[in-house]
Amino acid sequence: MEKMNFVEYTVKDRVATIMLNRPDKRNALNEQVVSELKQAFQKAATDSDAKVVVLAARGAAFCAGADLAYLQQLQKNTFEENLADSNHLKELFYQIYTHPKVVIAKIQGHAIAGGCGLATVCDFSFAVEQAQFGYTEVRIGFIPAIVKVFLLRKLGEGKAKELLLSGDLISAQDAREMGLINWVVKEDELDSSVAEFARKLVRKNSGQSMQFTKQMIARVQSMSLEEGLAHAAEQNAKGRASDDCQKGISAFLNKEKPSW
Template sequence: MKFVKYQVANRIANITLNRPEKRNALNYQVVSELKNAFGKADVDKNVKVIILSAEGQAFCAGADLAYIQQLQNNTYDENLEDSSHLKELFHQIYTLSKVVIAEINGHAIAGGCGLATVCDFAFSVPEAKFGYTEVKIGFVPAIVKVFLLRKIGEGKAKELLLTGDLIDAESAKNFGLINRIIRANDLSKQVNEFANHLIYTNSQQSMGLTKKMIAEVQAMDLEKGLQYASEMNAQARESEDCKKGIAAFINKEKIIW
């Protein structure tokens, strides 16, 4: 892969945007390589947690505007195919069976902020700026809106999407976009520590099923949601991980995940 680095060590898959000269801007090839990397990590039995990071000074500046300009000559169907390509990446990350942590080393703008939005956790340096700036250039934050509404609710989403203004890391944390703010010198260390905390204390099967349920239950009405939850509860009781965890707890044994 040209624009994405992929490495696995100690049950962590490190997926790194590697287009620093373009502030890790997204185009068709970058999105394709990200989809490939996340697909590999999802099926790799040696991977339990995924960290998405970036080279250079920015996390991701969003869509490559030169690329977008080229697309203006496309037909509607061609543009729909390209847009669907990004939609598939965001949906893939959001529904992946493994936990994804965004390690945000710099600005996350527009589609780059969308990448951070669909990750399960996001840790950022204090200097990073966040925002969905599409309305400022006559574009729309179409795909990310679906995930942002779920993450922070309509009121906060409207404030970010309709103003297009950039916010600092502290405001992003208050909005619920990111989880923690960490100094640059400590960012990778603390992200890895958190990843290892999940790896050694939690069941992979349980985290994957919980993530799946969070994604699916929000589209259901109350009765269907509760029925679905009951079915997943019953299903989980039959799993090997549940049997192992309960037996270890009762016998006062340390669980090795």
């Protein structure tokens, strides 16, 4: 993979870490940062050494959304240029949401606007107690358009409206109670909590099974009940023929623990 300026990619113990590294700008997003994130997630998707992905960030903020210079440039863009830029971010969110590997957000600071969007599309999220979350786009005349599609799936219409239309910032504890994030931990426990959870997924779960399950969750919500059940039955049959299923059943019958 080519050297990147604002994103770092490392793998240790079968866990890939994608690290936002623009702390002086509060890890704010621009075209290059989004491009590098897409490149890193593509690398993780095909990296046989990585079974689980952690999205993390350096500095005080997880991600403050779009940076000021980026917003200024958007004002000068044509409709076609803004559409291309919107699709760029859409592709990143969709890439994470449908990624073949489980993605864990490790949130060490505030996640605002597009940064909150990043947290939204991850599969699991750990945040420190002092982190704040919010979609503040409406306060600057912007529209939280792309994240809305994912947030409606995650929280439902009522909670999505509460967040998107108010533009309010909420605490990590409120975000957890709302279902926006999964766990709130003390600052000095963030690294160990994420590492322990990632290790559990790596050691105890079939990567193939997690991939199929994640992909089905993404797909069946847009199907009718009949279509969803037919798709589920088909995937169930395919899953039974997979190498991981054969291995897991054999281990279970022999009263052994499968080595994933």
